[in-house]
Amino acid sequence: MSTILFTSTQHAAHSHRHPEHAGRIDAILAAIAHDPTCVPMYAASAAVPTDTLMFVHPPSHIAWVESQSAYAESHPQLDGDTYILPGTGHAAHAAASAACNAVDAMIAGHTSFAVVRPPGHHATAHAAMGFCFYNNVAIAARYAQRVHGIRRIAIVDIDVHHGNGTDDIFAADADVLYVSSHGWPLYPGSGARDSFGTGAGYGATLNIPMPAQSGDGAFFHAYKNLVIPALERFRPELILLSAGFDAHWDDPIGNCRLSVNGYLDLCALIQQAATQLCDGRWAAILEGGYSLRALSTCAHGLVRSMLNLPRLPDPLGTTPSDPHRADATVDWIKTHHPLLIPA
Ligand SMILES: [Zn+2]
Numbered sequence: 601m602s603t604i605l606f607t608s609t610q611h612a613a614h615s616h617r618h619p620e621h622a623g624r625i626d627a628i629l630a631a632i633a634h635d636p637t638c639v640p641m642y643a644a645s646a647a648v649p650t651d652t653l654m655f656v657h658p659p660s661h662i663a664w665v666e667s668q669s670a671y672a673e674s675h676p677q678l679d680g681d682t683y684i685l686p687g688t689g690h691a692a693h694a695a696a697s698a699a700c701n702a703v704d705a706m707i708a709g710h711t712s713f714a715v716v717r718p719p720g721h722h723a724t725a726h727a728a729m730g731f732c733f734y735n736n737v738a739i740a741a742r743y744a745q746r747v748h749g750i751r752r753i754a755i756v757d758i759d760v761h762h763g764n765g766t767d768d769i770f771a772a773d774a775d776v777l778y779v780s781s782h783g784w785p786l787y788p789g790s791g792a793r794d795s796f797g798t799g800a801g802y803g804a805t806l807n808i809p810m811p812a813q814s815g816d817g818a819f820f821h822a823y824k825n826l827v828i829p830a831l832e833r834f835r836p837e838l839i840l841l842s843a844g845f846d847a848h849w850d851d852p853i854g855n856c857r858l859s860v861n862g863y864l865d866l867c868a869l870i871q872q873a874a875t876q877l878c879d880g881r882w883a884a885i886l887e888g889g890y891s892l893r894a895l896s897t898c899a900h901g902l903v904r905s906m907l908n909l910p911r912l913p914d915p916l917g918t919t920p921s922d923p924h925r926a927d928a929t930v931d932w933i934k935t936h937h938p939l940l941i942p943a
Contacts, residue, residue: 601709601710601711602640602641602710602711603640603641603710603711603712603713603903603906603907604640604641604642604643604702604705604710604711604712604713605632605640605641605642605643605712605713605714605715605903606643606644606645606698606699606701606702606705606712606713606714606715606716607625607629607642607643607644607645607698607715607716608644608645608691608694608695608697608698608716609644610687610690610691610693610694611625611691611694611695611716611717611718612625612687612691613685613686613687613688613690613691614684614685614687614688614691614692614717614718615685616676616683616685618683618731619852619853619890620717620718620719620731620888620890622717623892624717624889624890624892624895625715625716625717627892627893627895627896628715628886628895628896628899628900629715630896631896631897631899631900632899632900632903635900635904635912637909638900638903638904638907638909639907640713640903640906640907643701643705645694645695645697645698645701645714645716646697646701647693647694647697648696648697648700648701648743650662650693652696652697652700652739652743653693653696653734653739655739655742655743655746656725656734656735656738656739656742656769657723657725657726657734657735657739658725658726660726661725661726661727661728662734664728665684665688665689665692665728665733665734666689668684668688668689669684669685669686669687669688669689669690670686670689672684672685672686672688678728679729681729681730681731681787682728682729682730682731682732684728684733688718688733689733691717691718692718692733692734693734694716695714695716695717695718695719695720695734695736696720696734696735696736696739696740698714698715698716698736698885699714699716699720699736699737699739699740699743699885700739700740700743700747701714702714702740702883702884702885703740703743703744703747703748703840703883704748705883706838706881706882706883707744707748707750707881711880711882711883711906712883712884713843713883713884713885713886713899713902713903713906714736714740714883714884714885714886715886715899716736716885716886717886718731718732718733719731719732719736719759719844719886719887719888720732720733720734720735720736720737720738720739720765720766720885720887721735721736721737721757721759721761721763721764721765721766721842721844721887722761722763722764722765722788723735723765724764724765724768724769725765725768725769729765729788730761730764730765730787730788731888732765735765735766735769736885737755737757737763737766737840737842737885737887738755738765738766738769738770740840740883740885741753741755741770741776741840744838744840745775750837750838751775751837752775752776752777752834752835752836752837753775753776753777753836753837753838753839753840754776754777754779754831754834754836754838754839754840755770755776755777755778755779755839755840755841755842756779756780756827756831756839756840756841756842756870757778757779757780757781757782757842757844757887758781758841758842758843758844758845758847758863758866758867759780759782759842759843759844759845759846759847759887759888759889760782760783760786760844760846760847760851760854760855760856760888761782761783761786761787761788761844761846761854761888762780762782762786762788762789762790762791762807762809763778763780763782763791763842763887764788764790764791766778766780766842767780767790767791767795767805767807770797770801770804770805771797771798771799771801771805772797772798772799772800772801773800773801773804774800774801774803774804775804776801776804777804777805777806777830777831777834777836777939778797778804778805778806779806779808779827779830779831780806780807780808780842781808781810781819781822781823781827781847782807782808782809782810782847783809783810783812783814783847783854783855783856784809784810784811784812785809785812786812786854786855791807791809792807792809793807793808793809793929793932793933793936794936795807796937796938796939802938803937803938803939804834804939806826806827806830806933806937806939808822808826808827808926808929808930808933809929810822810847810856810925810926810929811925811926811929812855812856813855813856813857813921813922813925814856814857814921814922814925814926815849815856815857815858815859815862815918815919815920815921815922815923815925816857816858816859816861816862816865816918816921816923817921817922817923817924817925818921818922818923818924818925818926818927819847819856819858819862819866819926820862820865820866820869821923821924821926821927821930822926822929822930823866823869824869825930825934826930826933826934826937826940827869827870828869828873829940830937830939830940831873831877832873832877833939833940834939835877836877836878837878837881838874838878838881838882838883839870839873839874839877839878839881839882839883840882840883840884840885841867841870841882841883841884841885842885842887843867843884843885843886843887843899843902844886844887844888844889845863845888845889845894845895845898845899846888846889846890846891846895847863848860848863848889848891848894848895848898848916849894849918849919850891850893850894850916851889851890851891851894852890852891853890854890857918857919857920857921859914859916859917859918859919860894860897860898860901860914860915860916861911861914861918862918863898863901864898864901864902864905864911867884867901867902867905868905870882871905871906884902884906886899893915893916894916897914897915897916
């Protein structure tokens, strides 16, 4: 049993003057490489067939990403937030592939981390948005179900933005629990506390809009009182972590105040839940994080915890925040969410 990092060099063909650029992956890999005690295994992502992307996205969306990539040279800006380049289609395919590779490794008994970009959690089945083209974590979840016969999956999204794409893809699905903690108000504006899922999936979506400037204490309180109890009630067979690190106080586009240790405390709770509930089956898939030093320190710390290595001192430190900032939100969700109210 080891920890395997899945990477791809194809991401570098999708890079622009933009917060979401190739230097993000370079910073993470450099931070890990500079730590002689932290030695995960590395594997190049192996491309999954286009059919696997179709577990989530219709052929029209995949064709659209590929055709827009081909056309992109003269029009790199797809919308106000998202750019597209000739290498984008291949980069996005490689990112989704690495997420599936991470699932294979997890099923084989390893812990794994897909260190990928472009990120995925804003991509809906039908649309690219918010720097995202294919929804990597959603494809990985469907891959676990269809290729490995797993039924019940929990996705925990710790990115500061609500993963509207992931939420939308699984809103009506009772077998996939989607949990998101996200800064509020913040892009994309979805993920209200009373959006619990729809139809058969009612109760299998847990959105925790964290008031802006929430920090370590408030996030830990929310995870201890909402996320962990929800996982215990849902009893997933595996957990996928949408590992965005833009809720760190140093992030230029986030609005929360987590420290590196605060982030790693949340990851440790998820790791413990995976150990207790699903034989240690969990995998992380990179999402956002735009302060290179916060992103790389958090991701490095996550890999160390996967390897069961002791935590290093946090070189960035903390910034003051009110530990009770999310109390009212947590209390409301605890008393209203169908998965959490006593039967
Ligand atoms: Zn984000």
